[in-house]
Amino acid sequence: MDNFKNFLLLLWGAFFVFIIFQIISHFRYLQKLKKLKSTPLPQNLKKYIENLPQYQKLNEKQKRILEYKIQRFLLEKNFIPVNINLNDEIKTLIAFYACLPSIAYIDFCYPNLKNIYIYPHPVILKNLQNGYVVQEEEIIEGEATGENVIIAWDEAKKEIHHPNFRNVIIHEFAHQLDAADGVIDGIPPIETSKYNEWVKIMFGEYKKFKQKTLKNRFLGKFSLIDKYAATNEAEFFAVMSEYYFMKPQILKKHFPDIYKELKNFYKIEFI
Numbered sequence: 001m002d003n004f005k006n007f008l009l010l011l012w013g014a015f016f017v018f019i020i021f022q023i024i025s026h027f028r029y030l031q032k033l034k035k036l037k038s039t040p041l042p043q044n045l046k047k048y049i050e051n052l053p054q055y056q057k058l059n060e061k062q063k064r065i066l067e068y069k070i071q072r073f074l075l076e077k078n079f080i081p082v083n084i085n086l087n088d089e090i091k092t093l094i095a096f097y098a099c100l101p102s103i104a105y106i107d108f109c110y111p112n113l114k115n116i117y118i119y120p121h122p123v124i125l126k127n128l129q130n131g132y133v134v135q136e137e138e139i140i141e142g143e144a145t146g147e148n149v150i151i152a153w154d155e156a157k158k159e160i161h162h163p164n165f166r167n168v169i170i171h172e173f174a175h176q177l178d179a180a181d182g183v184i185d186g187i188p189p190i191e192t193s194k195y196n197e198w199v200k201i202m203f204g205e206y207k208k209f210k211q212k213t214l215k216n217r218f219l220g221k222f223s224l225i226d227k228y229a230a231t232n233e234a235e236f237f238a239v240m241s242e243y244y245f246m247k248p249q250i251l252k253k254h255f256p257d258i259y260k261e262l263k264n265f266y267k268i269e270f271i
């Protein structure tokens, strides 16, 4: 009996030490993050982002916030290369476009995201359910599934250095933001008071766009939007987010209501 009591005491002692250790580790980590907030991005990484148009349009305060978020992102996320040599350029550019959309939310660092898989080329995704292929294989440049994000680097790099409106990194991280309230439905975590307006504008424009693409004529201004946005409300939000960060003038001119909704959410603009 005494032996059992001793065993229980030992167990409680080990548990207590474990909890204390966890608290100290967490406290140390918070201190580390606090220090990072005043640490500029080292020049050997900054050189990859300082000439990007989105970085140049930030004010000094926004640059500090973004540089902190990039360093935290690099610290917390696992970058997993698949048949590609991982380097600082790849990591820094992915972190830049991942953190840019969440710049208004300084302490938000995609808490559910663990891994970023980087492939050299687009990936053939096989949709399996209980071992059966339930859908045709699809070729993807990126994918966001809660814990994991997939990026095809050659496409991402092309989009960064020869900017059009597409940006697979912004696209996938718009999905991650959309998922932050628990469901990927084209509604990111917005203030409750703005919910009805968001649904009316974003879903209303999505329905118009979908109807026009189904008829496949008289697209008018909707011909500016990649047809992939007609897939569903979540893809519409992700594609519109790419426009918002890559070609904001076009979005504002032709779709001012969508622009306004995205500005309310992202709380930053590049015009």
Ligand SMILES: [Zn+2]
Residues within 6 Å of the ligand: 171, 175, 235, 238
């Ligand atoms: Zn998507």
